[in-house]
Amino acid sequence: MRRKLPSFVLVLLVALATAGVAAAGNGGFAPIAPHSPNASRITDAYWVVFGFAAFVAVLVESILVAFIIKYRSRGRSRAVEGAQVHGHTRLELIWTVFPVLILAVIAAVVFYELPAIDREPSAATNPIHITVEGHQYYWQFDYPNGARSIGTLHVPAGAVVDLKVVSSDVIHSWWIAALGGKIQAIPGRTNHTWFQANQAGVYHGQCAELCGVFHASMLAGVQAQSLQAYHAYISKTAPATIGQQEWSGVCATCHGNLGQGGYGPAISNNTIITQPAALAGILREGVTGTAGAMPPVGNTWTDGQIAALVRYLKKNIYKPASLGATSGG
Ligand code: CUA
Secondary structure: OOOHHHHHHHHHHHHHHHHHHHHHOOOOOOOOOOOOHHHHHHHHHHHHHHHHHHHHHHHHHHHHHHHHHHOOOOOOOOOOOOOOOOOOHHHHHHHHHHHHHHHHHHHHHHHHHHHHHHOOOOOOOOOEEEEEEEEOOEEEEEOOOOOEEEOEEEEEOOOOEEEEEEEOOOOEEEOOHHHOOOEEEOEOOOEEEEEOOOOOEEEEEEOOOOOOOOHHHOEEEEEEEOHHHHHHHHOOOOOOOHHHHHHHHHHHHHHOOOOOOOOOOOOOOOHHHHOHHHHHHHHHHOEOOOOOOEOOOOOOOOHHHHHHHHHHHHHHOOOOHHHOOOOOO
């Protein structure tokens, strides 16, 4: 029975380790399925590092457990010394050279993958250039023809998309895991990244740099669609839904989905939200006051964007106080 214990423990450990990998298929500690060449290469590098790490972990832990059992005291008194062992040159060489080889392989793989992670394919003709601007607490996208959207970036599936990443206030981090690595949006600096979505669909992401109280609400999305659908979407300088995008992606974060108030005051019955000029002043300049401040969330918004927001607010959010809507102001 005692002889069988070490092998039993070893089998148990291997089973546990492989069960973890199997369960991870996705949604566990495995990276999200890649849908862009750079994301694929990041995932490849991940699995190489993971493979070595898992192998070393299982090996070391198994030997540790085996030695704990083999060299236990067996009722010997604490004062009695155990068997004396001396150096073992070959063993020491192995555990020095082996890790060096592993690190060399990992470094080689990473340096092989890096260039194609960093740079878009040189064969790419006419990548689509889009500016991604980080704001507390939303992402704004400017398309080549001057169109603009908020929250969700629309691109043609299969096209190489070159992103210019900037920030208008604090440091944010653009990250759509299925489409590549993180890139910081830093005030006063322009960063670049790229992706090529290999199939139509919506890819979700999240600001990956703590940027303030609503960092967690700073979601990002990329909608990859057909070329026709993409062109239809950006055909108007302000896409038809821009007012709704501004409301749900920007205003609602602080003022609540219905304008009922939250971190910011209730605004659903405030007449200012129906007045383009007054609203533009608040959005572009912000508000300072003893009761709290509102940042200039719309400091880069056009008149067209603000008009679209007012249209949306009048239709969907504004509830005159006399009709018995929520109170506040
Ligand atoms: Cu923006 Cu976190």
